[in-house]
Amino acid sequence: MNGLKKWQAYALAGVVALVAIAGTAYAFRKDMVLYFVATRARDATVVEPNREIVWDQGPAVAAEPAGNRPPNIVVILADDLGFNDISHFGGGIVPTPNIDSIARGGANFTSAYSGTAACAPSRAMIMTGRYGTRTGFEFTPTPPGMTRIVDMFYNDGTRTHEMLVDREAAAKAPPFREQGLPGSEITLAEALKPKGYHNIHIGKWHLGNAPEFLPNAQGFDESVMLESGLFLPEDSPDVVNAKLPFDPIDQFLWARMQYATSYNGSAWFEPKGYLTDFYTDEAIKAIEANRNRPFFLYLAHWGVHTPLQASKADYDALSHIEDERLRVYAAMIVALDRSVGRVLQSLKENGLEENTLVIFSSDNGAPGYIGLPDVNKPYRGWKLTFFEGGIRVPFFAKWPARIPAGTERTTPVAHLDMFPTIVAAAGGELPADRVIDGIDLLPYAARGEKPAPRPIFWRDGHYQAVQADGWKLQMAERPNKTWLFNLKTDPTEQNNVADENPEKVAELKALVEAHNATQREPLFPAVAEMPVTVDKTLEEPVTEDDEYIYWPG
CATH class of the missing domain: 1.20.5 (Single alpha-helices involved in coiled-coils or other helix-helix interfaces)
Structure with a gap:
């Protein structure tokens, strides 16, 4: 016993x-x-030490003066930059004098819209001039493991609205690296090739990672690629980090991201210095290498996307900002603005300023998940929503030879318009075998010739919107709701007047239905839907009375 x-x-x-x-x-x-x-x-990839990038050198002597050549094209695209992050609009956390100078020296499109409210499809629309629903690139590709981790952190019992995960769709989706813009699409770089342009990509791509989707397969001669997501190693003495414990996406980024770049498909290697400055250094080298021939430079910054990391020097210079997270974010804006200034100065020093078309924009509005409430002020909503805060973006175009300084244009324009505008500036021709949804803005920018009225559409699965003649309709299945705003009298979308205007709702719904009838099925599915509160950051507690949307991605 x-x-x-x-x-x-x-x-x-x-x-x-x-x-x-x-x-x-x-x-x-x-x-x-x-x-x-x-x-x-860490085990899956090897990041080698920094190596010098040797840019392809153009002619030592120009065949003709810069003013007689097709214009150089420089597109500078920020990532997740909020409308209120630009001081030109009267606000801003810190001054952005260099970004502002593009608006002052050229055209400011005061009612400009991103292609959509998230990064990858918006970038695809810039590259093609076509709606993501027309190319099939409708949803945002997400890296391996991200959905699972965000699901675990988000659905922890503390949220008012749960994240929805479609595991069946996730199982059927193609691998992340193969979720790309089809090679059958004609990119901006490919459209410029017949006019003799040398095409350069620097920074973020997010249009597919398999070889057939990469910049070098899509018309770019040279590409310095964002291969992961750190601006500096987390433990670098030159960096100040601001982590967001309330944000599941941030948890994933800090675990998964590395400090890495590549050149023309090479092995990964470490950039040199703070990422925004590194991209700027390389952009200046590329400009100098190509000063004697027409070039297209697509400088697609990762800033000011999370993870929030500032160079210590920029952070230390903002000691008047007491909140640490806001200070890191502001320092990232300082680095972005410095980059713009250095690029503009390089164009000037190389005698290219007068005959270069410079366009500055952001891929969408700032996100609520960084926990900073005023970044899209005065507009409601965040990245991932079709409220103005998610899709209203800066859109500045400077070309001293053609666009008068200090020009303000109020007619709504969109990222879709970059493709036909740039092709027209280069003296090229639009593809004749496909629909181009954007319009050439040069007559409007240069001479004030207003474009014909047109609706602008957005669609992420069940969540859709249209803006036409100053009215904006949003529709969602989750929640099952319709919003209607008269932007002429209510530009910040404070009053939903859908119930009082059933005829206008029906009219705009008919526009959406007619538009959808001409679009195609997505190339790959949305694998999850994330609730996004319209008027509160992710850090703030949510009640049942707060307005929200479900974003499919």
């Missing part, structure tokens, strides 16, 4: 130990998953 009692005691102790281990594992399950993801990311 004594032996049996001892065995029972051992068994009970073993059960208690197993329960304790299981409890500990459950309590630390998030940390364990993040550690696994981080380890797997």
Whole structure:
């Protein structure tokens, strides 16, 4: 009997130990998953030390003066920059004099819209001049493991609205690297090739990672690629980090991202210095290498996207900002503005300023998940929503030879318009075998010739919107709701007048239905839907009375 009692005691102790281990594992399950993801990311890739990029050198002597050649084209695209981050609009956390100078020295399109409210489809629309729903590039590709981790962190029982995950769609979706813009689409770089342009991409791409989708396969002669997502190594003495414990996406980024770039499909290697400055250094080298021939430079900055990382020098210079997260974010804006100034100065020093078309914009509005409430002020909504805060963006175009300084144009324009505008500036021709949804803005910018009225559409699955003649309709299945705003009298979308205007709702719905009838099925599915509160950041507590949308991505 004594032996049996001892065995029972051992068994009970073993059960208690197993329960304790299981409890500990459950309590630390998030940390364990993040550690696994981080380890797997490090093991999967080798990041070599920095190497010098040797740019292809154009002619030592120009065949003709710069003013007689087709204009150089420089598109500078910020990532997730808020409308209120630009001081030209009268606000701003910090002054942005260099970005502002493009508006002052050229045209400011005061009612400009991104292609959509998220990064990748918006970039595809810039590259093609076609709606993402027309090319099939409707949703945003998400890296491996991101949906699972965000789901785990988001659906932890503390949220008013849960994230929805479509596991069946996720299982059927093509691999992340193969979720790209089809090679059958004609990109801006490809459209410029017949006019003799040397095409350069620097920074973010996000239009597919398999070889057939990369910039070098889509018309770019040279490409310096954002391969991961850190601006500097997390433990660098030259960086100040601001982590967002309330944001599941941020948890994933810090676990998964590395400090890495590549050149023309090379092995990954470390950039040199703070990422925004590194891209700027390379852009200046590219300008100098190509000063004697027409070039197209697509400088697609990662700033000011998360993870929030500032150079220590920029952070230290903003000691008057007390909030640490806001200070890091502001320092990232300082670096972005400095980049613009250095690029503009390089054009001037190389005698290219007069005959270069410079366009500045952001891929969409700032996100609510960074927890900074005023970044899209005075507009409501965030990235991922079709409220003005999510899709109203800066759109400045400077070309001293053609566009008068200080020009303000109020007619609504969109990212879709970059493609036909740039092709027209270069003296090229639009593809004749496909629909181009954008319009050439040069007559409007240069001479004030207003474009014909047209609706502008947005669609992410069930969530759709249209803006036409100053009216804007938004429709969603989750929640099942319709919003109608008269932007002429209510530009910040404070009053939903859908119930009072059923005829206008019906008219705009008919426009959406007619538009959808001409579009195609997505190339790959949305695998999750994330709730986004319209008027609160992700850090703020949400109630059932708060307005929200579900964003499919």
